[in-house]
Amino acid sequence: MMLAGAQIVDSGSVAYRHNNGESVVPPLPTLPAPAQAPGPSSIAPVQMQGLARVPTKEAVDIQFSNITCTVKLGINKGYKQILHGVSGRLRPRQLIAIMGPSGAGKSTLLDVLSGYRTTGVGGAVFINGRGRNMKRFKRMSCYIQQDDRLQGLLTVGENMMVAADLKLPTKLDRYEKGEVIEDILTNLGLYEHMNTRASQLSGGQRKRLSIALELINNPLIMFLDEPTTGLDSSSCSQVVQLCRSLAHQGRTIVCTVHQPSASLFALFDHVYVLAAGRCLYQGTTRNLVPYLDQAGIPCPIYHNPADYIIELASGEYGEDKLTLLTTKAENGRALEWFEHPDSIPSMEGLRKQYPLSLLKEEDSHNGDEETSQSNQRSVLIKRGFMKAKRDSTMTHLRLMVNVVVGIMLGALFINAGNEGSRVLENYNLLFAILMHHMMSPMMLTILTFPSEMSVLSKEHFNRWYSLGSYYISITIVDLPVSIVSCFIFSVIVYTMSSQPLDIVRFLMFFAISLYTVLVAQSVGLMIGAVFNVVNGTFLGPTLSVPMMMFAGFGVTLRDLPSYLYWGSYVSYLRYGLEGFIGAIYGLERPILDCNQALYCHYRYPRQFLEEVAMSPDMFWWDVLALTVAVVVFRTAAFVLLKFKLSAMR
Incomplete structure (x- = not known):
């Protein structure tokens, strides 16, 4: 029996179907303030009518058993177990909240259930009674992380169209995709x-856009990590109402929530409470109070049950x-606190309901719908050029810096190229140009790419595109900007x-x-893919020092000690400087x-070439060496990027 004063109004509702087969979710009822609240709730519910595109497949029942997760604390610091053999059941058409205090393991459990975390994980996850096939599972699910990882330079419509082009079958034309986008955006306000x-949206709008992007391909399962964090009460209510409406249309939606208000808590159908990596309760929100009452820890009168269970979980x-x-x-x-626990199908019953022949048919159908690599590259290249056109740092500032630095160096060494008495000054100019071409692209990439990594990890995990398609697209998109800025500077x-x-x-x-420039960018990409901005800005210049030492400037190549001479072969600046010398003083210059x-003293170019110990006939070898360096560093950057994405999980 429920305690008076601690009762929570049931917010559950189920989807029903008209005679024409269309799924409809009834308008949500206005929720009265819980009896224990000190005053009426100020949050007005949002009326969600539901998307026109309801899931076409049967809802998914998720069961997990004996889930453990251990993380490494650091070098020589040992390991820490976050989850301690937790189990649970996530029923379809339910909005499920994973609750608990900070450090309870909410996000870790969500990472494990979504497949985002695979390292140090034990236990089993079952989908409709069968062991989870990760490839099939990722096709039907999506993971929306706590921070809104959006392409800020693109508009809402452009973000949605890119997602549609990447996630919907290519056989759909622009108008059909537009209908999907219009339906989603209209329902999400x-x-x-x-x-x-996207960069100009409010917090609640950004969160709704994150959800909208994943709704493009109509997933059956949605995981959301702290979707209400950083939002005001009205925005929180809108987001949770939206998730509730989507769940009742036939989806399984799981959210982590830290400490919801009473009215927000009432919007969830089901709650799973964690404390120190162990489960304290799982069942409907309306059964939480009688559960605590039966356990001999009754919820006090005028107390929000969500607050009380968090206080209990905090010890x-x-x-x-x-x-x-x-x-x-x-x-x-324990499943006794579910709604109608006797009607919950067993694992064997689920396997009979979803035979392997049905899964095979779905796999072949889904395989036909996946977009090709060429389509992915085309869409990503188009998106990349849109971003480059609007990017004030990677494009506009980059062009401006090349113009300004070019004028400064030109003014400082004006008319030095044809004067025999200023050959050493011209030599210094050539090395200064190399420094500019090395430092500017490398540091710019180190500073900007880590922010792109967060978007990449989200989109790649949610199967928007392959890593190879993304990498090829950013290489192609950046090439015209590099060529134009380098050409302007050179002129x-x-x-x-x-x-x-x-x-x-x-x-x-x-x-x-x-x-x-291309080699320096590749080095910056290698560093930016692995390290954050702080570590990258330290490591980049540090690695550049030996490159300068072995370039042949200051200490000529003939004066390098024999045990250090190998450094001249791995320094790409050596080939750049030698190539410059060949271009300016080679070709039998008079x-x-x-x-x-x-x-x-150096009016005879041959005499100067002998002095710096560089041959004027090595230009094409220098070009070949730099080409090899570009290929090697770009390949290494791709491998490191792939490794970093795997390590993040």
Whole structure:
């Protein structure tokens, strides 16, 4: 029997079908304030009519058994067990809340159930009575993480169209995809923000857009990590009402929630409470109060049951209460507090209901609907160019920096290229150009790519595209920007410093410049893929120092000790500097003018080449070496990126 004053109004409702077969969710009732609340709730419920596209497949029943998770604390710091053999059942057409205090293991359990975390995990997860096939499971599920990982430079409509192009079958035309997008955005209250950039949305709108993007391919299972964090009470209510409506249309939706208000708690159909990696309760929200009453730990009058169970889980009433509740809940195995527990099908019954022949048919059908690699690359390249056009850092600032630095270097070394008395100054200019081509692209990539990693990990995990398609697209998109910015810089510096006006020499100079930029970007990509911004900004310049040491500037190649000479072969700056020297002073360049001094020691280019111990005939070998460096570093960056995505899980 429920305690008076601690009663919670049942918010459950089930979907029904009209005679035409269309699934409809009844309008949500207005929820009165719980009797124990000190005052009436100020949150007005949002009327959700439900999406037109209801799931076409049967809802999914998820069962997990004896789930453990152990994480490594660090080098020589041992391991910590987060989950201690928890079990549970996630019924279809339910909005399920995983609750618990900070550190209870809510997000870890969600990571394990969604398949996002696989390292250090034990136990078993069953889908409709059978062991989970991860490939099939990912096709029917999505994971929306706590931070809203969106493409901020794209509008709501553009984000949705990109998602539709990547996730819907290519046989659908633009108008059919538009209908899907319009239906989702209208129901989520985002249609009037179609032309608003994602970076300009409010917190609640960003959260709803994150959900909208995953609804494109109509998933049967949705996992949301702390969807109400950082939102005001009205936005929280809207998001939870939305999830509730989606669940009652035939989806299984699981959310982690830290400490909901009484009215918000009442919107959930089912709750799973964790404390220190163990289950204290699982069942309907309306059964929580009688459960605590039967356990001998009744919820006080005028107390929010959600707050009270969190207080219990935090150990505020003693560790013995935790042990008592864990035992009573059988660490998640007890199902008696579910709604109609006697009608819950067994594992054997689920296997009969979903035979293997049906799964085989679904797999073949889903395989036909998956978009091809070429379509993925096409969509990602199109998205990349849209972002590049609007990106003030990677595009606009990058072009501006190349213009400004080009003018500064050109003014500092004006007319140094043709004067015999200023050959050493010109040599310094060539090395300064190399420093610019090395540091600017590398540091820019190190600073910006880690922020892109969060979006990549979400989209890649939710099967928007393959990692190979993404990597090829960012390489292609960045190439025109690199070529244009490098060409502008080269024209400014080359002409202002009065280098020889020969188209062949200029093209050689430009080719070496571009190759150096591409190698530096590849190095930055390697560092940015593995390290965060703080560590990357330290590591990037640190690794650049040996590259400069072995380039042949300051210490000529002939003066390098024999035990360090190997460094000149791995320094791409050596090949860049040697290529510059070949372009400017090679090709049998004639004697230089000597107008600014009585004696010009290096007016004969051959004499200067002998002094710096560089051959003028090595240009094509330098180009080949830089080409190899680009391929090796780009491949290494891809491997490291793949490793980092795996390590994150």
